[in-house]
């Protein structure tokens with residue numbers, strides 16, 4: 001049956017997983033190209049930490065490389081090493097530990113210079129390997145997490161630069177609240193790093209890579225993509241999502257659609273209770289569907305009695321509390337739905353589309369946590385590779 005555009009073309013095939021996320025690599029490439037045009041002549045480093053925010057590091061990296069990405073940023077060594085097969089520079093943006101250095105230096109990973117002790121250890125190991133390690137100074141201008149405090153940076157940078165076996169090719173910082181456009185906090189960070197870069201340049205110390213902007217800054221502080229900065233680092237925007245606060249300067253589309261299948265359809269009598277805690281009682285007899293995805297798959301518990309899914313493009317409100325593997329929905333809008341039908345939990349087209357940001361708002365979190373929360377059971381399916 002195909003009523004009102006209700007499409008069952010993908011249904012009832014045994015190859016379908018129960019829960020999957022369709023990741024559109026063409027949209028990913030489009031998002032990247034749009035960003036490149038917007039920030040030019042600055043260049044874009046793709047930040048692919050935590051498995052590209054849970055979407056799958058290598059497929060995402062390959063698609064971006066085919067679109068022209070020239071550099072990847074990650075949080076830690078394992079992520080860095082997995083990306084090396086693409087033959088592009090990979091840079092650790094977080095911290096490194098002494099025992100990790102031999103492998104990282106041997107493989108040519110670009111390292112964060114976060115303090116004198118780390119820099120000395122890198123220098124020693126590089127000399128032992130008769131090689132030169134590449135590093136970027138990580139300057140703490142207000143994130144308070146890692147790096148050389150801004151006040152100590154002028155002296156420390158001058159001394160670390162003299163260490164043998166170390167090529168100090170970059171300098172960067174990170175913004176904790178660049179979603180607040182015009183805010184003094186980010187502006188002070190930016191001014192501080194700019195002053196440092198210019199002061200060092202006056203002494204002939206020039207870094208090839210100068211970067212500060214994350215996605216929030218690209219959207220809310222366009223000056224972070226202008227000189228002295230010549231690179232930006234973006235993760236979430238490449239996926240087409242934005243912080244829930246702040247301006248959206250870029251026009252991006254979400255690359256993901258989270259889907260599952262209807263596994264049961266029953267008509268239950270008025271007064272029936274639904275789910276753990278019996279938090280919903282049917283006000284009348286109605287068709288009730290059970291879909292094969294729950295909080296283990298990344299659906300926020302906060303959707304309970306508040307969110308909706310789409311079946312055949314029609315909205316089906318979540319009724320009762322989500323459980324680990326299943327979620328119950330009203331099928332009043334689509335009584336013809338049958339088990340096996342495809343269900344869009346997140347994404348979709350048109351005015352009813354469910355955005356990552358709307359889930360983040362319902363859950364009281366940010367879009368990063370939503371994207372990073374898809375469970376292991378959720379198959380990552382790549383389209384338009």
Ligand SMILES: Cc1ncc(COP(=O)(O)O)c(C=O)c1O
Pocket residue numbers: 047093094174213214215216233234235236237
């Ligand atoms: C140091 C650093 N730079 C850039 C990014 C990319 O951030 P976003 O995904 O907001 O673009 C991150 C991620 O949190 C980061 O830790």
